């Protein structure tokens with residue numbers, strides 16, 4: 688069943704302006720059509736999960752949204768600006784407002800945890816003071832419950848701890864939109880739940896919106912306001928988890944087996 692909190696969120700979100708609007712997106716690689724007339728609108732503070740079979744184009748979609756891949760046609764408006772028309776510098780500027788949590792975490796093995804968290808601050812906020820860096824790094828680690836790891840090397844931490852560190856690093860620039868690629872893959876159920884709780888609480892604090900790629904139906908159930916099923920390059924359905932769970936559509940039912 689849908690929780691009362693989720694129903695209230697849905698009503699409130701319906702009143703808000705979209706932060707991402709994707710229109711008629713098309714992307715092929717040679718003969719292989721991956722996305723075709725894909726449309727999606729995401730409102731502020733909403734968590735949208737993209738569900739789809741392996742190879743359905745979820746990663747290609749995310750890469751188009753962060754500008755790593757150029758679509759063949761269509762538009763992707765982020766905070767009102769079409770990123771498909773942006774120059775390299777403009778795209779870099781817009782990335783300040785969009786965070787990305789890689790499936791692999793993308794933590795630098797040769798840097799301490801402190802240096803890993805400092806990295807985006809030094810790169811994107813060039814005028815930041817050393818005091819401010821120290822404060823934000825300490826605050827970031829505190830927010831994921833790992834303040835004591837500040838001077839450790841990544842090799843000393845478990846997979847779940849590294850995921851928390853990656854989350855703290857993603858959140859350190861206070862992104863307004865966060866894209867998560869399979870955030871709980873490879874983690875045990877208890878650690879997965881902790882990561883999902885952290886995702887929800889950190890996002891709520893920043894009133895951020897998110898797109899989450901996931902195959903993990905427990906994660907989908909827990910974090911999604913909206914679930915989009917990507918099928919044959921299109922947005923096949925857009926509904927809540929509760930609506931999907933009672934669907935009789937064979938394409939939807941297969942995710943609940």
Ligand SMILES: Nc1ncnc2c1ncn2[C@@H]1O[C@H](COP(=O)(O)OP(=O)(O)OP(=O)(O)O)[C@@H](O)[C@H]1O
Pocket residue numbers: 716719721739740741742743744745746747748
């Ligand atoms: N750079 C590329 N060059 C050629 N084909 C590509 C490229 N990137 C992706 N593809 C193809 O696009 C299709 C969609 O790939 P994508 O990685 O988006 O799938 P996915 O839904 O994320 O799958 P998975 O759940 O297994 O990660 C696949 O057939 C893939 O081979």
